Amino acid sequence: MLRTHNCGELRKTDAGQTVTLCGWVDKYRDHKGIVFIDLRDRYGRTQIKFNLADDSDIQKTAWQLRYEDVIQVSGEVTARPDDMANPKLPTGEIEVHAAALDVLSKSKTPPFEPDGQNLPNEELRLKHRFIDLRRQELQQAMQVRHRLTKAVRDYFDELGFLDIETPILGRSTPEGARDYLVPSRVHHGEFYALPQSPQLYKQLLMVAGFDRYFQIARCFRDEDLRADRQPEFTQIDVEMSFIERDDLIETIDGLVAAMAESARGESISLPLPRYTYHDVMERFGSDKPDMRFGMELVDIAEVAGDCDFGVFKNTIAAGGRVRGLNAKGAADKYSRRILDNDFKNLVGEYGAKGLAYFKVTDGKLDSSIAKFFGEEQQRSIIQKLGGENGDLLLFVADSDKVSSAALAALRNHLGRDLELYDPSEIQCCWIIDFPLVTWNEEEQRWDAEHHPFCSVVPEDVPLLETDPGKVRALSYDLVCNGYEAASGSIRIHDAAVQQKVFDLLNISAEEAERRFGFLLEGLRYGAPPHGGIALGLDRWVMLFCGYDNIRDVIAFPKTQRASDLLTGAPSTVDDRQLRDLQIRVVE
Numbered sequence: 001m002l003r004t005h006n007c008g009e010l011r012k013t014d015a016g017q018t019v020t021l022c023g024w025v026d027k028y029r030d031h032k033g034i035v036f037i038d039l040r041d042r043y044g045r046t047q048i049k050f051n052l053a054d055d056s057d058i059q060k061t062a063w064q065l066r067y068e069d070v071i072q073v074s075g076e077v078t079a080r081p082d083d084m085a086n087p088k089l090p091t092g093e094i095e096v097h098a099a100a101l102d103v104l105s106k107s108k109t110p111p112f113e114p115d116g117q118n119l120p121n122e123e124l125r126l127k128h129r130f131i132d133l134r135r136q137e138l139q140q141a142m143q144v145r146h147r148l149t150k151a152v153r154d155y156f157d158e159l160g161f162l163d164i165e166t167p168i169l170g171r172s173t174p175e176g177a178r179d180y181l182v183p184s185r186v187h188h189g190e191f192y193a194l195p196q197s198p199q200l201y202k203q204l205l206m207v208a209g210f211d212r213y214f215q216i217a218r219c220f221r222d223e224d225l226r227a228d229r230q231p232e233f234t235q236i237d238v239e240m241s242f243i244e245r246d247d248l249i250e251t252i253d254g255l256v257a258a259m260a261e262s263a264r265g266e267s268i269s270l271p272l273p274r275y276t277y278h279d280v281m282e283r284f285g286s287d288k289p290d291m292r293f294g295m296e297l298v299d300i301a302e303v304a305g306d307c308d309f310g311v312f313k314n315t316i317a318a319g320g321r322v323r324g325l326n327a328k329g330a331a332d333k334y335s336r337r338i339l340d341n342d343f344k345n346l347v348g349e350y351g352a353k354g355l356a357y358f359k360v361t362d363g364k365l366d367s368s369i370a371k372f373f374g375e376e377q378q379r380s381i382i383q384k385l386g387g388e389n390g391d392l393l394l395f396v397a398d399s400d401k402v403s404s405a406a407l408a409a410l411r412n413h414l415g416r417d418l419e420l421y422d423p424s425e426i427q428c429c430w431i432i433d434f435p436l437v438t439w440n441e442e443e444q445r446w447d448a449e450h451h452p453f454c455s456v457v458p459e460d461v462p463l464l465e466t467d468p469g470k471v472r473a474l475s476y477d478l479v480c481n482g483y484e485a486a487s488g489s490i491r492i493h494d495a496a497v498q499q500k501v502f503d504l505l506n507i508s509a510e511e512a513e514r515r516f517g518f519l520l521e522g523l524r525y526g527a528p529p530h531g532g533i534a535l536g537l538d539r540w541v542m543l544f545c546g547y548d549n550i551r552d553v554i555a556f557p558k559t560q561r562a563s564d565l566l567t568g569a570p571s572t573v574d575d576r577q578l579r580d581l582q583i584r585v586v587e
Contacts, residue, residue: 002072008044012079012093019096020074021046022104024134025065026115035062036095039073042139047086047095048073058101068107068114068131074100122551127565129556141553144263145541149216151262152236152537155255161212161238166201168194168218173515178222180231183581194220197534199451200519202239203491206530207522211241216537225560228483228539228550232558236540238488239532245474245490248531249274249430252478252486255535256428263544266426272478274430285323285408287431290482292421295414297323297407298385304397309372311354315397323403324356324395326385327414331359331392346413347396347406355410356395360387412482424546428480433457436473437504445506450475452501453519454489455531461497468504478535480543488533495523 003022010019026040035050050062065071075098086092112120114134119125125132132138153163172179172193179193195201197219205213217237225231236255240248250271257268273291280289283296300323305316312322327333334343344355358365358381365378373381385393394410396403415421436456437446446468448454454473456464463471478486492498498520502512512520541553551557558564578585 006043007039007041007046008090010046010077010091010094010096014077015079015094017077018074018099019077020072020100021048021096022072023070024107025067025069025071028065028067030063035059035065037062037065039071040134044091045089046091047080048075048098049078049095050098050101058098061101061103062098065103066107066109068110068134069103070105070107072102072104073098123559123565126551126557126559129566133555138552141541141545141547142555144545145537145553147262148259148541148544149537151258152214152216152255155258156212156214156238159212159251161214162210163215164205164210164213165215166195166198166205166217170195170201171518173200180220180222183583185580188582196221197235198237199453200516202237202532203453203519203527203530204522206239206241206491207525207527211528211530213237213239213532217534222562225558225562228542228548230538230550230554230558231562233550234537236486236535236537237532238534239530241528241530243490243529243531245432245476245531248488248490248533249476252533252535256478259540260426260544263541264426268426268428272428272430274432276433277431277435278433280431281404284411285404285406286482287434287477288479288482288484289408289429290412290415290421291427291429291479292425292481293415295325295327295411295420297325297404297411299323300381300384300395303373303377303380303384307373307377309356309369311356312395312397320397320399321403322395322397323407324381324385324393325407325411325414326387327392327394327418328388329390330414330418331361331390333418334392343394343410347410350405350409351402352396352398352406354397356397358393360389360391360393362389365393426480426543428478428485431477431479432475433472434475434477435469436460436471436501437468439469446504448501448505449473450487450489452505452507453491453498454501455492456497456501464500464504474531476533478533480540483539483543484536485539485543486533486535488531490529490531493523493527493529495520498523 004020007021007023021039023039023041025037026045027038029036033052035052037048038045039048050059052059052063075096077094078097080093080095110131111124111128114131116135116137169182169192172181172191177196182192182194184190184192198215198217202213215237217235218232219235220232222231253270253272256272257270260266260268277287280287285297299321301316301321304312304322307313315322339357347355356369358367358370360382365373365381387393396406435449436454438449440447450473454475457472457474460471473489475489477484492501499509538550538554542550545553547553556566
């Protein structure tokens with residue numbers, strides 16, 4: 001080994017030892033003939049002291065050291081005087097007096113320093129990701145990711161699960177996002193697809209008798225990107241046989257507790273709370289509510305339908321909804337410009353045509369539209385929303401779908417802006433009883449809310465033919481801090497019931513065989529009742545680290561345009577490769 005210790009382990013009890021350290025020059029300070037550097041590796045930092053008065057080759061070399069040079073240094077561990085100790089560093093009570101120095105690698109002047117201060121834009125950091133990854137925050141994120149992955153494997157191993165790999169090159173079964181396609185050189189004109197998830201394979205593993213499966217699976221989706229989404233991502237994939245919904249949920253409860261303990265050293269109270277889809281949509285307008293704060297939505301249809309304010313009255317008459325929320329104590333925080341422009345534009349992104357607002361002053365509503373509400377109506381609105389003097393009441397009048405989405409977005413914005421929760425807190429809950437299907441107005445057909453393989457709440461099966469919109473699926477989402485952190489369902493294991501759902505989704509028997517024939521064939525050969533779930537590993541690491549950008553917890557991520565700025569991918573290929581595949585690029 002080129003070193004006897006790492007840069008994070010020496011302590012005052014090591015004083016007097018001769019040690020050898022290797023690492024990067026993190027800081028360089030020249031104090032009147034004495035040079036101090038902070039030597040850094042992934043374990044920490046140690047201060048190295050060079051006395052330039054000796055006029056030796058070592059000191060001359062030390063004088064020429066610069067940021068990010070890689071060096072090997074040997075010397076004696078010495079305790080720092082008490083008034084010179086650095087309490088911010090675990091190694092802050094000691095320093096190494098250098099007796100030997102070897103420059104292992106000189107660094108060009110880096111485009112930025114990985115000290116976390118004055119960081120450049122993300123594009124430059126991604127282009128030089130090997131430097132960006134030297135940042136302490138990102139190195140810690142990779143360590144959290146490692147511990148989290150190990151905790152997952154240990155947890156499932158103890159419960160008798162088998163870690164089974166599924167293919168990366170598979171068949172294209174378009175469902176939701178677009179597939180990434182891989183042309184076959186051997187089978188001209190035919191393509192593999194990279195898996196959006198191992199969904200069909202893991203169901204076949206249940207048919208094959210592997211009743212407890214898990215996998216840390218790589219998945220690929222060609223979809224629009226955002227801060228918490230990547231074209232290639234990692235999920236914790238799980239499937240179990242001979243279970244009901246509660247069995248699966250209880251198993252994942254235990255997994256979440258194990259991950260929290262491993263990543264943060266925290267205990268999570270179990271069982272995690274459960275809410276129905278209808279409940280959270282009414283209370284929060286979203287099926288992934290942030291439960292770290294309250295500010296629930298309140299329906300005022302009774303008052304709105306009887307007031308003189310035309311927008312409210314006409315919305316109720318047309319079958320719409322008028323709902324609002326109470327920003328406690330925020331009456332004087334937001335100017336009229338912010339309310340009329342910023343907040344209105346925010347809800348407008350979700351289809352809302354406007355935003356009505358009142359300040360509560362002296363027990364009454366204060367607004368340009370308050371005149372359209374009688375005293376009793378004003379008291380009723382204030383009472384329904386729990387209003388007090390100084391509160392700001394905000395309302396959206398629109399369809400159920402639009403009012404839900406707009407107010408949910410406004411609620412999340414206010415929660416952050418008013419600092420209604422601790423950003424480091426973790427709050428998880430289950431959402432159950434999702435609708436099996438939703439009506440696609442544009443296509444005039446039913447679409448699967450999750451996917452076509454979700455089993456149905458038994459008592460709702462007759463509704464498949466009479467009232468599909470009321471059918472509840474045995475599906476479930478695990479929500480954490482306002483993010484969908486896991487999603488799954490009990491599967492349909494009967495081929496006849498599966499075809500009923502396909503019929504509802506206008507998937508004919510012939511099309512079903514073409515797209516999912518290998519799964520349907522498996523179901524015909526004795527399929528056990530089974531169900532599963534997939535947890536987004538990247539997203540969980542992001543949440544446990546307290547970040548809001550998933551790229552910060554992936555070693556080599558893509559940009560929002562699915563580009564790898566480090567390697568230049570995607571790129572063109574030479575003509576020979578295209579000829580082998582019989583592919584021609586059209587300009």
